Amino acid sequence: MVEITIRKRPRTEAVVTQRKFFKKTARGKVIKVLRERYLRDDVGCGISGCNACPVTDVVLPAAGDQTHRLFPNGHFILPDTNVFLSQMDLVESNLFLPPIILLQTVIEEVRHRSLPLYNRLNALIKAEDKRIWVFYNEYRSETAIVREEGETPNDRNDRGIRKATAWYNDHIRVTRPPIRGQAPPKLPTVVLVTEDADNRQKAEKAGISSISVRKYVEGMKESAQLLDLLAAEGPNQIEPTPVTSGRQALYPDYLSTSTCLAGVKAGELHQGHFSANVYNYLEGSVSVPAFTAPVLLIGRDNMNRAVHGDVVVVEVFDEKEWRAPADEVVDAESALKNDDVEYSGDEGDEEEEDPVLRREKQVLISEDVKRTAGKQPTGRIVGIIKRNWRAYVCHIDSTSLTSSNPTSLSQQTVFATPVSRLLPRIRLRTRQAPALIGQKILVTIDRWDVTSRYPEGHFVRSLGKVESKEAEQESLLLEFDVPYRPFGKAILDCLPPEGEQWVVPPKSDTSLEWRDREDLRDLIVCSIDPPNCQDIDDALHARYLPNGNIEAGVHIADVSHFVHPDNPMDSEAASRGTTVYLVDKRIDMLPSLLGTNLCSLRPYVERLAFSTIWEMTADAEIVNVRFTKSVIASKAAFTYEEAQLRKDDQNMQDELTLGIRLLNTLAQKLRAGRMAAGALNLASPEVKIHMDSSESAEPLDVEQKQLRETNSLVEEFMLLANISVAKKIQETFPQTSVLRRHLPPPRTNFEKLQDILMKRKGMALDVSSSGALAASLDRCTDPNEPAFNTLVRIMATRCMLSAEYFCSGSVSRDTFGHYGLASPIYTHFTSPIRRYADVLAHRQLAAAIGYSPLHASLHSKSHVERILDIVNRRHRMAQMAGRASVEFYVGLALKSRNEREKGRVQEEAFVIRTFRNGLGVFVSKLGIEGIVMFKREIQFDADNYVITVPASPTSDAGEVKIGVFDKVTVNIEVEKDKNTQRGRVKMTLVHPVDSTSM
């Protein structure tokens, strides 16, 4: 039984324990808020062996850390808020391990200032190698303070931090009194670490030991490596001398956050995420609710230091200044090639002479004239609501080095070019510059001042040599924020102790495994998957029933039997959200013992499953459906190809084959039914990489994935299972069921594609409903060009929104629908090994059929929402990481083919975009997109998506028109930027014209 007590709050201390303040609500009403606070003496200091504090799992060593030069008697550090806000990389380094006292005041301030940093800080608190003690100073009677009159919240917090530091030092002294006859004990110091000189001064006055971050790090054993991690902030700016005097602002200042928010509320300003333009570094856009088309930001001034992903506030210009987006490819790499790192952003009054600005102005002016059709609102960024800066994978630009002497350890300022083309290059200062050339490195942006053309950042760590498999792999995972650390002990401890030897126990009434489980071991069940599939999470069966109907079943690995809510394994899976598939690596959501063994529905062994079983008529109409936990023993694991061959071979008449045929017949009918309901047959470029062995870094070749009838068989039944489960859990848990939906795309998304199709092919796209779209997509065919239809489908897919998980109680019932599948309700149930949403759906289904009670967290709407937010994000990132990994290998394949074929890799491609100085093409065989750039002036008809180029660069052989959807032949090369080592695909036209010299 727990102890229930009443906390007394002495009225005499009301000043500290009671707070009254006035708050303005969103509707502008002023309300009085009363809060009380209970102060206590049992808030622990966390120092081991302390006899005055309650016993808890302390983390701070009694003697502190004795390795720091300045504190021979041992010390603890107590950093203020700014240390975490600006030096998180330092604190995160595995070389930075002093015992840390983290105040509640500090955590709360970090949380208010930056949620990503707060999350990182939380991860650190839990990290095993860090020694961080959270001290709840606001609840301890001696350290709690109240804001005094005239004091800013900032000053109040600083005072609280100083008070806590003083208390700690007193506390250590009081709890370790000198013992008579012995030398007085050596008392460790609690040191306040702060960048704020004023705060340090105040601390000194009060007799509190304090130190700056830089000074502190300098005294550490590992100072050499750690100093590089220091952020460029405060007094350590990259150019320390001409701070304000000679430097002119290159960018307008931001408005204050409150002005911004007020403006947004009044409708004068607009808030949204900033998206950089991958084709043109001088243009970005912000989608805001008030306009259907995104607001264009043209030129550096208007983009005003926003970085891709930031939440910004824009001011929209007068309608007469609205323009069409750029139709020119502007590449930062070539345009800014010679920008000098030392002087960039230090133009002074010679601005007119600055070559970069001059070039950029030319580009903008030349574009000006031509922008006519398809006007979009334009505007400028006036403020930043939230920076979404993180660590970026970069290459050092070798030309920016002043000294490339490999042994040079002099401090240099260099450019780091991010791998992603959406990001600006970053200036950073390092002593290791020469050693970092040719490496992939991680760089964080620290600040971007009005006087600096580029953002300033610092080096975090090296990932390894460019193009080495490890470095590329890790950088990809980092770039897409995929958690990839090996599973820790606490997580592995959640696995069954039998490990690989685990088997389904013999059937008995007492066995836990067999409780309420159906014995389906005799069913003729098989699985159909891609070749070499190790995590088999689904298996199927079908058979005739005595009444002439058909019984079909989908059996899904019973992952929730092994993964229990709220244990470390479950939390880890929830935060990973999904398994990530790269070409050469799989980053599992669950430990592989489960994924590839205990939960994998391998053939010939008994496995626990969660079965969905339908009774259907021969026309695939569902008579009824039931769900049950079961034990199955799969009779075979087929590849799609094997299953297909078996199905087609009329000599095979065994039960397994008959089952597959039966499933196939039903699947065809189910599919026909779905299509009739208006489901979309979408397409995305999918290619397969052939590798000759897992060790080899170079893939042999690339080919497009082939889709067989049996792929569609499995797909249909998985969709059906998902839909049936969705209905069931939604009925049972209307407030918190885990569902998936696909919102219908706004019509405006299709406008451009419709225009192109009409003008170039005379075809119409009806987007009034998913059914109409499906039908009109079917009509978009070119008898001479079978691939044309696929191309249009790919382009249409890009106009759509992406599907997402949601909590059923959080959105209105009429938005549950899945547009692409034309299903009114949908969820994910069929891949619990590799998707966390499925694990949740399993738990809810198990509760819905009364198998087990539902865990409390799945009754909480806010909890489900929170998890699904993470899972949605992870899902998006995983898709992008997978695609990027394919791209990398396609690049490698192209490179080796280029070497074999002596630079003459030629492929057919479709034009998908026209630019004023180039063409965007799509090579369907390789699934890659590229740009053909023309150096020469060409004729461009933006309204009709056509360019006109001379048939031959030398003679007057006439002209050739090339437009969107035309088929061309391109020569593909992989080129590496000499300076940054960043690889890129370069395409030139071979047919209908040779563009090498154009």
Add this chain to the structure above:
Amino acid sequence: MGSRVEILNDGGFRSDGRRQFELRDMTIDLSQQGQADGCAVVTHGLTQVLVSVFGPREAKMRSQTMHDRANISVEVNVAAFSTGERRKRTRGDKRILELAATIKSTFEPVVQTNLYPRSQIDVYVQVLQQDGGLLQACINATTLALVNAGIPLLDFVCAVSGGVHSTSPLLDLTLLEENDIPNVTVAMMPKTGKVTLVTMETRLHVDRFEEIFRLAGDAGKVIHGEMKNAVRSRTSALVAAMGSGPRVGGVDVAADKDGDDRMNEY
């Protein structure tokens, strides 16, 4: 985005510094207020309620007169300054009527109304300040005011609120907590452990409910202890004030008998 305040942080503290099962500071003032036969001012944290009881007295209205027992009427008034929003809640306000009805139905089976046929007992509830747990404060104050007025009860009625944050149960919720998590108010009678009232404004799963129900029952006993002490010291103060005589209102107040037993004498 969630609220800026953490309901229960990793250190096990709630936003006001309490732990999960710690109840807020509770004060009870049973001194005489105006003409009432019995009064009680109860605070739980920053929630403060004054209850005045008049009666039993002769029923004034014919229509409400009952021949076999007393009629209990409950009227709730919410002071305009009691909440953040300075909204005037009139007596006709639906939520206030509901609150009054809940209090009435809670006490009807507990007050021994059959001892006072044809009479009425008027309970006036004045909400002075609100910071969560309003119903619990109203019920506890009503119990005390009735006891103070010398009206016989079968037992004390002790109420407490509880809620669940994610999977952790919390007791005695502040307004901030009430707004954020599913919660219930449970009123129990300590002598028998019987529950007389459960209200739930938000959905709560049955498994969770069981746990919070049990905890609220235990918490009710703790609150009962506070109430008992308050009644005892009020009684002894009265005795001292009278200067002599062990009898108060015809009831024996022996030193070893507490307020609880006192009622059994009826």
